[in-house]
Amino acid sequence: MKQTTRRNFIGKSAIAGIATFIALPALGGLLESFDTAIDTNQSPLKTGFGQQPLPYAYNALEPNIDAMTMDIHFNKHAAAYSKNVKEAAAAEGVDTTKPLEDVLAKVSKYTPKMRNNAGGHYNHELFWKLLSADTNTAPNAKLLAAINTSFGSIDEFKKQFTTAATSRFGSGWAWLIITTDKKLSIASTPNQDNPLMDIAEAKGFPLMGLDVWEHAYYLKYQNRRADYIAAFWKVLNWNTVNDRYNSI
Numbered sequence: 001m002k003q004t005t006r007r008n009f010i011g012k013s014a015i016a017g018i019a020t021f022i023a024l025p026a027l028g029g030l031l032e033s034f035d036t037a038i039d040t041n042q043s044p045l046k047t048g049f050g051q052q053p054l055p056y057a058y059n060a061l062e063p064n065i066d067a068m069t070m071d072i073h074f075n076k077h078a079a080a081y082s083k084n085v086k087e088a089a090a091a092e093g094v095d096t097t098k099p100l101e102d103v104l105a106k107v108s109k110y111t112p113k114m115r116n117n118a119g120g121h122y123n124h125e126l127f128w129k130l131l132s133a134d135t136n137t138a139p140n141a142k143l144l145a146a147i148n149t150s151f152g153s154i155d156e157f158k159k160q161f162t163t164a165a166t167s168r169f170g171s172g173w174a175w176l177i178i179t180t181d182k183k184l185s186i187a188s189t190p191n192q193d194n195p196l197m198d199i200a201e202a203k204g205f206p207l208m209g210l211d212v213w214e215h216a217y218y219l220k221y222q223n224r225r226a227d228y229i230a231a232f233w234k235v236l237n238w239n240t241v242n243d244r245y246n247s248i
């Protein structure tokens with residue numbers, strides 16, 4: 001991507017982010033539909049049905065995640081989830097001016113097309129924000145304390161999360177979530193399901209998620225999912241995880 005184009009891209013993204021921040025607090029609690037124990041009324045973290053611009057260049061995460069993978073992942077796979085969830089919404093009478101989270105909370109009432117694509121769209125919109133060219137971000141003191149309480153240490157947390165991501169059979173996601181009793185927990189989901197869905201085995205608010213579909217890593221890592229997961233830790237944007245934890 002040319003520098004000027006990239007600057008435009010990032011500029012538009014920043015404007016969209018500011019607009020979202022201003023518009024979303026009025027929309028109510030993020031998790032209120034599945035549990036009122038977590039007060040997220042102040043959370044700006046709502047998801048629409050369209051794709052937000054990728055907040056960095058396709059090659060920004062090299063060599064950990066390659067440019068071609070990012071390009072195809074964003075413009076083909078993720079774009080298709082957005083297109084398809086909008087189609088499903090039109091067919092199933094869903095108001096797309098409302099947050100996508102409202103659909104996820106009662107996804108069992110909709111078609112498999114809605115489930116797959118609402119999940120796919122939400123998961124990817126979150127995933128892009130969880131990656132960064134800045135390889136020096138870290139959990140803040142509050143999050144680190146919670147991780148130490150729940151897992152014993154940051155290294156033990158990473159080990160358990162890595163195990164969840166490695167052992168997810170087939171396609172799916174690994175998650176760090178806050179459960180409804182406000183505990184940190186690691187979970188994984190098949191396909192494009194996520195912990196906000198009413199059908200999820202482990203429900204909660206996702207602080208971070210890792211895409212372990214082969215489309216996320218196969219061009220560079222082929223069958224070596226473990227190497228991709230190791231690379232993910234290097235480009236994980238802990239600032240996003242901190243912000244999400246602070247929002248709860």
Ligand SMILES: [Fe+2]
Nearest residue numbers: 077211213216
């Ligand atoms: Fe993906």
